[in-house]
Amino acid sequence: MMCGAPSATQPATAEIQAIADKVKSQLEEKENKTFPVFKAVEFKSQVVAGRNLFIKVQVDDDDFVHLRVFESLPHENKPLTLSSYQTNKSRHDELTYF
Template sequence: MSCKGTMAGGASETKPATAEIQAIADQVKCQLEEKENKKYTMFKAVEYQSQVVAGTNYFIKVQVGNNDFVHLRVYESLPHENKPLALHSYQTNKTRHDKLEYF
């Protein structure tokens, strides 16, 4: 018997960002601004991957300038834990063509 689909714990394929993903990025924007000590006037999610763990990791590519992008790793805990979204890590100085990967 063969199993099809994504293995548990593996990241999904990269997909275009949705309104829900933009909302997740918006919720962690101030966390990133604090860590980087800068304000982003542009903050547009363009694509993402998700990974189901005990909760969900979102890997989101966000456009912050003409050809300036950041990659965010956002953790969403399980609903019953009632915790806010957390910016776990991020990568700056990315371009539109940089592949979104697990980090």
Template sequence: MSLGGPSETKPATPEIQEIANKVRCEVEEKEHKKFPEFTAVEYTYQVVAGMIYFIKVHVGDEHYIHLCVIESLPHEKKPLTLSKYQTNKTKDDELTCF
């Protein structure tokens, strides 16, 4: 990883699943639907003034979404923020910064 650049893509961990779970309701609300599944598959991150996580999530059948979630610095005491997301992704779509 270069300074300020994204990390390599890694398999999702329980911590990454927890981050995805925290923004699930917001994504479902924006998409006007409930996903039958919401399983984090892989992720990459970028260290800035806090952390930016890019997470590939399996949402059922052959459907995936990509999340961009911001975690502020601990002293700011702010909740995780869903910055943006991309729908209509597939298992083979590369997870990139967006």
């Protein structure tokens, strides 16, 4: 993967689901609602001074959100941050930088 360029879209892994689960409460707080369904479907990653993860998450039968999560470098020992998100997405909406 080239530094700075997002990777190709890949199916979500257990690691990506765990990351999505860790920022779920941040999204629920910002949206002022709970998401009983929160299933990571696919993702892209971007190497920066750490890593940006763009994650498509299913939150209802046909309702998705796109998350941008920042993971700092290991030596910084900082928590995952929900940097940005987009709501009202569909299964077919492409993950892009936002």
